[in-house]
Amino acid sequence: MARVVITGAGTINPLGTDVPATFAAMRDGKCGIGPLEIPDVDRLAIQIGGQIKGYDEADHFNRQQIALYDRFTQFTLLAARQAIGQSGLTFTGSLADQSGVIFGTSGGGLNTQDENYRAVYEEGKNRVHPFIVPKLMNNAAASHVSMEWNLRGPTFTVATACASSNHAMGQAFNMIRCGMTKVMITGGSEAMLCFGGIKAWEGLRVMSKDACRPFSATRNGMVQGEGAGVFVFEDYDHARARGADILCEVIGFAMTSDASDIVMPSKQGAARAIAGAVRDAGVPLDAVGYINAHGTGTAANDKTECAAVADVFGAHADKLMISSTKSMHGHLIGGTGAVELLACIMALRDGVIAPxxxxxEPDPECALDVVPNVARDATIDVALSNAFAFGGLNAVIALRRFS
Amino acid sequence: MTTDDRIIAIIADQAMLEPGDITLDASLADLGIDSLGLVECIFAIEEAFDIAVPFNANDPTASAFDISSVGAIILAVKQLQSEQAG
Structure with a gap:
């Protein structure tokens, strides 16, 4: 089987508009969550989020592009430009045919839906712009990246709620590993911070009104964020032959289904995914030094996740570090795994564990080393990134330091 | 602005040209407007004049709305305005 490495990374998220800014914010423990600035926010019970402030689409795209690019597509294109630029790859000839795009998103063009439902229902308009369908569709981001960079191989979108990005990156990893493709542009994006997007989440009563405090006894729910993370996954031999700078290696992936409840998480389902990723990576359990937790800050997720980690790792669970960067950037839903993979890359490459x-306040049900409040220097060989979605769908990725 | 000028402005906007560069005998294809651009033009015309343009992108030439040239579109819009007035 081919080895798979990451040769490019890009992002725009509440912590920064590129990877260095995001790393710096994670290192400093900055919070990207604040008051939402969206229409009708006064009618929302939840008025905070990890919103990308100061973002103006006109700074990045022309009018014709904006007619076709929903906010989630815009974020994806900006992150993809950074990632592909860093990789130094250009896609022509057979490489273009052997390279594809797999992204995760949950809501797709939700802002476009929200705006146009508002137009026809609230404002009583009887006509919408002709491109609403190609703008709102969940595969728009993947297709536009494919078009922009001439990526002509397998290209599609995965929608598994909060696990979308991890599922997408897992597919990209396995396609290269089995020799089906040489390069995959992968990751995910979400732009759900609109009135309808927040209002729907309010209904579940799992959102915090003040902050996301994963693993803390005082936690009171999740906070939504927005943004994108995009990576260049590349066949190791291909990357080595061209002398590419390798950020880290992707060594394992596993996915499971709880097959039990549409919203309540299952310790067994999560544990099987975590153990499966380590087994797939072919490394001993005690090689894992850091886990980027799903860590939503809800009562149910955090205690279930900690119990699953304790079950899988036994005594080693007390030695590894597990942190939730959602405390800083919020929960990016379908894009969250992609932005959180950055924390794993920072841990492996820079030796800095995001807090x-x-x-x-400690919670006895979350009694692991959650790297509270302050980043930590540590040399890590293997990192995991957890994602556990509504619908009981779990996806865990394993990365290794490249040296 | 006259109806002619408003339609020419819409087409020029879509073609990314100056209105002065749009001639009445030009087809939209001559101006570099593709099928998606045509659909956007029709949407903009409907919005500007508050009319419904009978147009099916599956077979544009079969529609009663003549899109063969800029001049034909102007005539067709005027006809629709008189038919749909009031």
């Missing part, structure tokens, strides 16, 4: 900020 769980907002941590106030």
């Amino acid at each position: 769980t900020i907002g941590y106030e």
